[in-house]
Amino acid sequence: MATTPDGLPPLREVVATHGLAPKKALGQNFLFDLNLTAKIARSAGPLEGFTVFEIGPGPGGLTRALLAQGASRVVAVETDPRCLPILDEISNHYAGRLQIVQGDALKTDLAAIAAGGPAKVVANLPYNVGTQLLINWLTANPDAPFWTSMTLMFQKEVGQRIVAGPGSNHYGRLGVLAGWIAHSEILFDVPPQAFTPPPKVTSSVVQLEPLKERLPCDLAKLERVTQAAFGQRRKMLRQSLKPLGGESLLERVGIDPARRAETLSVEEFCQLARAI
Known part of the structure; x- marks a missing residue:
């Protein structure tokens, strides 16, 4: 079996070996493009010294990129038990640096896992829960967020709502909430054909960083x-x-x-x- 620069087999071969197919009910769309996953990981900035949370890693394409990029600790939260054997193989390859949490990300307390240490969230979020996850993380503790940055992939329309300002057709409750807590920007778009299966919409990678000074507000x-x-x-x-x-x-x-x-x-x- 061929290997990739990180010493692991190509992702498509891994998925085929394990007989893993994306489940629509879980909002799964797999990313096999190593250049793209590496680009997302680089976009998150330096990862050494950080706990990096990844939600919905699936077969681990982005997980591998984050570890290869130097993340000190990756915590992968995955609800699909079919993906766990693949993630275990990555964990064995990067001994001690990948922690796998099986469970629902909506019910997982990332702040408790971070335990006060510096943390980032980097994820290709499942479309069906992405917006709610973002709101949960934004509102968990606005005065002292557990994250120093979030680099997240959403449907492009959701990304536009996050970064929208006054006067935009996309401006709404999400834009106000995100704008009150963080500086946000769309880094780049990702076409449907980058995924397996290809979704019907373009995706966008959005980065959020907490504001140093926030307007006083309840x-x-x-x-x-x-x-x-x-x-x-x-x-x-x-x-x-x-x-x-x-x-x-x-x-x-x-x-x-x-x-x-x-x-x-x-x-x-x-x-x-x-x-x-």
Whole structure:
């Protein structure tokens, strides 16, 4: 069997040997392109000295790239038991550097596993839970996030929503939340044909880094304001924010009641949250 630069067999051969096929129900799309997985790993910056969390590693293409890139410790959270024997082979090859956690990433406390040490999250997230995972990590402890950066692949549309600012059609609750906690940018797009099976949409790799100084705001109140405002995004704020005080609330912070949600900056949403 041929080997690749990391000394392990080519990923397609590994998958064929184990008879592993992607499961649509798990949102699985495998990445076999070593150049692409290496590019994602490099995009995360220096990995030595960090715990790197990977969610949904599948057969371990990105896992291998992260280890080859020098990650001191990779924690791979995988819900599919069929992938565990392949991940075990990688773990044996990189003795002591790969920890495999079988379980649901939505119920896995990454902060507890990081135990206060520097951590990054680098993952090709399953499409069906990617947005919820991001929200969980953003809101777990906004004052002291467990991550120093997150380099994540989403559907392009979700990536656009994460990085969107006021005035954009993609701007909404996710953009406000991400903009309050982090600086985010789309690094590059990934075409459908890079995956097996190819999804129907283009993907984007998004990087988020926590802001050094964050606007003072209560998360629960910010979520109430954005839910009300974007829940009726085509209506003027005087109408959409009626349950929270409507015109009187807007006038207290000096915001024109005739404006619409997508025109407000993150700072203005924080002002409204503080005024509730």
